[in-house]
Amino acid sequence: MLELISIVASLVICVLVPIEVGKIRAGWVRKTFAGDRPKFLAAYRKQLRLLMWLGLVFGILGVTMAPLESHPGERTVKIIAGIIWFVVCGISFFSLRSLAEVADADAAGRQS
Secondary structure, X not given: OHHHHHHHHHHHHHHHHHHHHHHHHOOOOOOOOOOOHHHHHHHHHHHXXXXXXXXXXXXXXXXXXXXXXXXXXXXXXXXXXXXXXHHHHHHHHHHHHHHHOOOOOOOOOOOO
């Protein structure tokens, strides 16, 4: 059950992160964020770094723990979950690189 939750959460991350990064590059700042745009960008970059490392760790754990499973079908599920977490790591890495090109003062007046 935990693996199913992990797979669903990682798939949601894979869909939502590129959408939010696109909005942020266009000048969007989350309405519930208390600070200004530079603080929001710093916090979002920190979140992406965390997702990148979590994706790498969970991906490695999923792939290396798969051979230890004895139940039928569990190896396949663990490998698929590990691969999806590697995708989360990759998406977070490239999103972080994409946001590195955005200046903190860029589009400060275009908040929506």
